[in-house]
Amino acid sequence: MAAGAHIVEGGFADPVFASQSVFRAVMDAMARPGPVQAIDTDLRPPAPLNIAAAAVVLTLADADTPVWLGQDLARDDAVKGWLAFQTGAPLAGLPSEATFAIAANAAALPSLSSFALGTQEYPDRSTTLILQVETLTEGEALTLRGPGIKGSETVAPRPMPGHFDMQWRENNALYPRGIDIILAAPDAVACLPRTVRIGEGES
């Protein structure tokens, strides 16, 4: 059973400590938007799933969290089988039903408003989007302000979804509803919680 062997391999060798260290990196990144947090793990996920994105999902997702996969990932049986085996998470049919969404192709991402945005009473019931990027430092610099940031910070992810600035402003306008984004370069993460404002000028 070659296909079976693939899905059982490549997970955390030591899930307890690996997921703790990945979580702390993600928590730091969420609490301090902008600065890049290294993800150092022994994971070997099937391509096109990158290591950091895989590490985040394995750390946070399980049978209680529907996961939505972007086009490139959803087409890939190896990725689907691996994630299902490693996390036990059910696949979400629609982005609006997802606790976590993973996208490997920013260009093909549906609009941010198509994900679960939470409700006014329960704004926490919104999707956390894990967006794979090639780099967090060499793309177009985004200036970030908001909670967790002293003055301003920058992050330079690439590639990003189309009209991202505008989409993000719309996400901001929904506050306290809205999605949160974990940007996952192969070996690092940076976060954009819904409170982050992107752009120059305002303080």
Next chain:
Amino acid sequence: MDAGMDADMDDGLATYNFAYLDEQTKRMIRRAILKGIAIPGYQVPFASREMPMPYGWGTGGVQVTASILGPDDTLKVIDQGADDTTNAVSIRAFFAKVADVATTTETAKATVIQTRHRIPEERLTEGQILVYQVPIPEPLRYLEPRETETRKMHALAEYGLMHVKLYEDIARNGHIATTYAYPVKVEGRYVMDPSPTPKFDNPKMHMSDALQLFGAGREKRIYAIPPHTDVVSLDFEDYPFEIQHFEEPCALCAAQGVYLDEVILDDRGGRMFVCSDTDYCEKRRAEGHRGHLAGDTLEAAE
């Protein structure tokens, strides 16, 4: 199974996972923490577990700490500002046992500080995490006991009731009669209970360099304040928020501008005031500061 999986607690009769909680529970709590950080001051419901200590004794804080703690952390636990209060000792011993984690009483050396009722006097730094034990996370609870109602008020940012309550205090007493668990507004949106810390500590929450996490086990809520976040104590233009001031300095270390405990010395009304933050006080005495009731040498005081 890997070595770290089992912290064998009971001669092989029962085995528990690293940091006591099972991994599924940790994931659930970690998800709640992340959403809490993303929505500062908003109380995220979580499926709090029964812990091996009673509700009301820090089960929320313990669950948060257990979910973030790793082998590289150094943990400090305080209750009433002191490292040596029995419940602080007990919680510290619990983590030393189930997570084999290094512990300290020195604020500056800790990466994670779990607290009940105080924020350390020493300014917390980037990279430190302060975990609060919270009994009643809902700041509106004493004004409106129904969760269904208070949830609506938060949804609509309808906090008039809180201002009315504070104003009634002023009308009746000439003061805002809330001295601890004094409500704050976080990032201009959510009114939040800072846990029953004295209002003296409220200003320390504002624009802190440390991440602040709050766990309420019995009430099943987690909330957070990221570093560098606006935290404003509610007040009125003509009755601005003010903190407690103490007339005299600490009797042991002579510190001023810190929160003091009143200690009864005899049955004839004799009393003195000493630092509530025991680590801060000891550190100052080690540096040579002396209050009027301190001995001349440090040895003598031990």
Next chain:
Amino acid sequence: MYVAVKGGEAAIRNAHRLLADRRRGDRSLPSLTLAQIAEQLSLACDRVMAEGSVYDRELAALAIKQARGDLIEAIFLLRAYRTTLPRFGYSVPIDTAAMHVERRVSATYKDLPGGQMLGPTFDYTHRLLDPSLGRDGDVEEPEIREGDDAKVMRVSDTLAQEGLIEDDGDVPGEEIGDITRTPMEFPMERDTRLQALARGDEGFLLALGYSTQRGYARTHPFVGEIRIGEVEVKLDVPELGFAVTLGRIQVTECQMVTQFAGSAKAPPQFTRGYGLVFGQSERKAMAMSLCDRALRASELGEDIVAPAQDQEFVISHSDNVQATGFVEHLKLPHYVDFLAELDLVRRMRGEHAARRDLQESMPEAAE
């Protein structure tokens, strides 16, 4: 010179040593065995299993021994253990109609198929202390009716045949609510309410159920049926295509038949209050069924006028592990907050005295 009190660790250690000593008591007496507790204090074990939500008689006995007979403490011990257990799956609903019945009584019919079976009940015992129990005398073997494994029909089914009582309700889909896995949210559905009641404190539910009988949301209850006995617990195994029996557990079920006037949509019919508890615990099952019925007020279009009908009030305060923790936490040090209050009261008293002095000096000034 002042020396601060230190040594919390040693104090805790010594306190626990003393606790162990007091728990053991007089060493010249034999230590209780878990089997003795499970066999001879079986109703205590039942309560601990029910409110601890773990069906394991031996662990319940251990918890009772460890807790020196403090049942809420024992319940807490079992809960804290339960929370660490992995979840393998959810059993199929137990079928109490197929119960191997040891006791079954109905207050609504004089006689009925299957008969009234008193079983091991305290009812009709005269509550006279029995000195012979102090002497470990012989106990007669019981009379057991042999070979009667036929299903005992449920009273509620008889009423249902005529449409005189509302339907039993459906099992809510695939998603079974679980308050130990998902945070509670109000208003709560009946499945999770029943779970909370089943874990709830017997005394609290007893008092609330009693309050409904005294007019605080009266429901005109009749005990349709109480049955105690063993049922099979089965788990669906998809790989096998059928349910596997895991074992048998003893449960107490109470179907309370209560009144309902009917509405524009529904003709007048009886309604149900339901109670189900691990082990033999009739008082709890009955109190639970009264509370369940009272909590259905809004579903049945009744006005909410009494505490027992208020689900936020009832469910938020029914758990004795939560309640005892929060009540007892008041003994932890609170001196930091107390000092804050002390400071305020002193300040306000000072201002009050100053105002009074001022007023007293005023008339003189006017003269």
